[in-house]
Amino acid sequence: SQTMYGFFIDPSEVHLFTQDVIWEKKDTAVYRRFLLKSEMNHAERNNILEIRERMYEKGWKTGEVIGQYLLTNTDENNIRIEYYHAWMEMKK
Numbered sequence: 197s198q199t200m201y202g203f204f205i206d207p208s209e210v211h212l213f214t215q216d217v218i219w220e221k222k223d224t225a226v227y228r229r230f231l232l233k234s235e236m237n238h239a240e241r242n243n244i245l246e247i248r249e250r251m252y253e254k255g256w257k258t259g260e261v262i263g264q265y266l267l268t269n270t271d272e273n274n275i276r277i278e279y280y281h282a283w284m285e286m287k288k
Contacts, residue, residue, distance in 0.1 A: 199239040204264060219262055225285050228256075232263045232282035235275060247284060259285030 202218050210217065221227075228251070235241035248258045263280030271277050 219260065222285075225259070226287070227283040228286050230282055230284060232261070232280040234278045234280065236268060236278050237276075244284075251284070251286065255288065257287040259287065261285070 200218050202215070203213075205213070207220075230247050233243045244261055251258050261282055261284045263282035266279045266281055268276055268278045
């Protein structure tokens, strides 16, 4: 999987940007909210696999993950963690 960064915008404002759209909400999809934790400067060190495994155990197949940045904090091991309000695409 690949980490990509972008902006959440209203579809009516897409003409204001020259970059390609990297994600669009699917009206037929179901999304599950969760708190995404990612080590700063090491996006691959995150809790997505843990969330996916929980969803698989409940009978869900998972798809794309999108997130909105919330804050950065330093944990007890002095590691900077970024927190995102995230949504994972779900399929039964």
